[in-house]
Each structure stands twice: as C-alpha cells, then as structure tokens.
Amino acid sequence: MPGQDTFAIKVENLVKRYGVITALKGISFTIKSGELFALLGPNGAGKTTTIRILCGLTRPTGGQAFFYEVDVFKEPIQAKKMVGLVPQAINLDLELTLKENLLIHGLLFGLSREQIRKRSYELLRFAELWDRANEKVKTLSGGMRRRLLIIRALLHQPRILFLDEPTVGLDPHIRRKLWGLIKSIQQKGTTILLTTHYIEEAEFLADRVAFINAGRLVAIDTPQALMKQLGEYAVDIVRGTELETKFFPDRKAAEEFSLKLSNEVESVILRRINLEDAFVYFTGRKV
Numbered sequence: 001m002p003g004q005d006t007f008a009i010k011v012e013n014l015v016k017r018y019g020v021i022t023a024l025k026g027i028s029f030t031i032k033s034g035e036l037f038a039l040l041g042p043n044g045a046g047k048t049t050t051i052r053i054l055c056g057l058t059r060p061t062g063g064q065a066f067f068y069e070v071d072v073f074k075e076p077i078q079a080k081k082m083v084g085l086v087p088q089a090i091n092l093d094l095e096l097t098l099k100e101n102l103l104i105h106g107l108l109f110g111l112s113r114e115q116i117r118k119r120s121y122e123l124l125r126f127a128e129l130w131d132r133a134n135e136k137v138k139t140l141s142g143g144m145r146r147r148l149l150i151i152r153a154l155l156h157q158p159r160i161l162f163l164d165e166p167t168v169g170l171d172p173h174i175r176r177k178l179w180g181l182i183k184s185i186q187q188k189g190t191t192i193l194l195t196t197h198y199i200e201e202a203e204f205l206a207d208r209v210a211f212i213n214a215g216r217l218v219a220i221d222t223p224q225a226l227m228k229q230l231g232e233y234a235v236d237i238v239r240g241t242e243l244e245t246k247f248f249p250d251r252k253a254a255e256e257f258s259l260k261l262s263n264e265v266e267s268v269i270l271r272r273i274n275l276e277d278a279f280v281y282f283t284g285r286k287v
C-alpha cells in the first residue's frame with residue numbers, strides 16, 4: 001500500500017505545441033498520494049492542456065508522466081482506469097435522469113449494472129442528490145449539476161481525480177458547498193489535481209499550489225510557504241491611480257513604513273500578505 005511519501009502523479013518536462021503555439025514549455029511536478037494539489041494560473045496558462053494530456057485526451061509533444069508505477073503514455077489504458085475527470089464544461093445528458101447519466105458512464109467504464117446501482121446509491125447520497133435521483137438533469141440547479149459531474153467521475157473508484165475549474169461561474173455559497181464535497185473526497189483517500197483561477201479556492205483547498213503562467217511553472221509550495229517567501233505584512237500605497245505594494249517581515253516594520261508615508265500619499269493600507277501577493281510576485285501578473 002502506498003505510504004504518505006509515495007507519489008501518485010509524477011510529471012517530467014511536459015511539452016505541448018499546437019502549431020506555432022507552445023502551450024506547455026517543459027513543466028515538472030510531483031503530487032504525493034492523498035494530496036490535493038492546485039494548478040493556479042490565468043486563462044491560457046496551460047492548465048487544461050496539462051489535464052487533457054494526463055487523461056489521454058491530447059498527446060504530448062514531449063515529456064513523461066506516471067500515475068504510481070504506471071507510465072501514462074506507454075500504458076494509456078491502464079492509466080485511464082486510474083483517473084476520474086471532471087471537465088470544465090458540464091457534459092451531462094440533460095434529458096436523462098441522474099441515475100441514467102451514472103448508468104451510461106458506468107457501462108462505458110465496464111462496470112456491471114449491479115456495481116453501478118450500488119455505487120450510484122452511495123455517491124448520490126454522499127453528494128446529497130439522492131432525492132433527485134429519478135429526475136431529469138435539466139431540472140437541477142448549476143451547483144447540483146456540478147456535484148453530479150463530480151460523483152460521475154468517481155463511479156469507477158479512481159485513485160486520482162482531476163477537477164478542471166470545478167467552481168467556475170458559481171455563486172459563493174454554492175462554491176463553498178462544493179469545496180466541502182471536494183475536501184471530503186480527499187479525506188476518503190483520493191489524490192486530487194485541481195485547476196483554478198480563483199486564488200481563494202487554491203488557498204482554501206490545496207495542500208500545495210503550483211503557479212502556472214504562459215506554459216511554465218514559476219513556483220510550487222504550500223500556500224503558507226509561498227506567502228512566507230515575501231514576508232508577513234504588506235503595505236498598499238495609492239498615489240493618484242497607481243497602486244504599489246511593499247512587503248515586510250513583521251508588523252512593526254510595516255507600521256513604521258506606513259507612518260512615514262501617511263502624510264504624503266492618499267491611501268496607505270497595512271494588511272497581512274495573501275496568496276494573491278505571492279501569485280503577482282512570482283508571475284508578474286494578476287489572475
């Protein structure tokens with residue numbers, strides 16, 4: 001059985017070119033078994049491309065990837081069985097019921113009807129969708145559809161789950177409910193790779209975060225360690241329309257700096273450093 005230090009996913013020097021566009025410029029990372037790892041980056045950074053390659057939906061131009069002991073590109077059928085994918089687009093069949101959507105997916109993965117029936121019951125209960133099981137998907141709210149999409153990916157009991165922007169477009173309450181569901185999936189032992197461009201999502205959910213920008217990983221660590229590299233406190237200084245932020249190792253240093261400036265500039269705000277500061281610092285741009 002894998003221990004805490006066993007890796008679930010290892011990616012080495014992954015490159016992807018689409019004609020003249022190089023979407024991935026050689027990215028490498030390792031995700032431990034049981035870890036929740038977030039790829040955080042702006043639109044077009046290469047997050048979906050990474051997931052599509054690891055799920056066997058797009059061929060890489062170069063590089064290697066492993067799920068535990070399985071070579072993803074040399075043993076694609078075995079690799080595919082080990083992962084569940086929650087795509088960005090909700091590709092459920094709206095005219096079918098929740099149970100029917102799960103049945104079709106399960107049959108595609110080679111499960112027996114009895115296995116699907118049992119597993120669907122467990123998962124629909126787990127996602128608080130059991131009372132809607134026989135209704136058509138088109139009657140569900142956006143948040144419920146997302147929950148169904150997530151449990152559909154868990155039907156064949158994959159060891160690894162990929163979530164591509166799982167909460168995009170959802171309101172804050174629904175987003176938090178999904179965060180709870182995602183955390184509890186991790187607590188049951190599933191390794192999760194999640195992509196997002198919501199900083200607070202990565203900060204709340206992830207054990208470790210990788211910042212991705214223009215096809216390169218620019219930093220990988222725990223959210224706390226990434227923030228710590230900048231210091232502990234930040235001072236935002238507004239001059240006219242310009243905003244400048246300075247970082248300090250402790251509150252005393254930040255306070256002394258703000259006091260000196262308070263008569264000269266329009267606005268000085270002292271606060272703790274957050275993950276967005278780290279993202280902007282490491283990538284040189286806003287998400």
Ligand SMILES: Nc1ncnc2c1ncn2[C@@H]1O[C@H](COP(=O)(O)OP(=O)(O)OP(=O)(O)O)[C@@H](O)[C@H]1O
Pocket residue numbers: 018021022023041042043044045046047048049050197
């Ligand atoms: N099939 C394709 N053909 C050509 N270029 C593509 C294709 N898919 C992605 N790209 C390009 O590759 C780059 C990375 O795209 P990707 O979808 O991986 O980014 P992303 O980080 O997932 O962004 P988003 O948050 O918008 O989903 C972008 O420049 C994109 O235009």
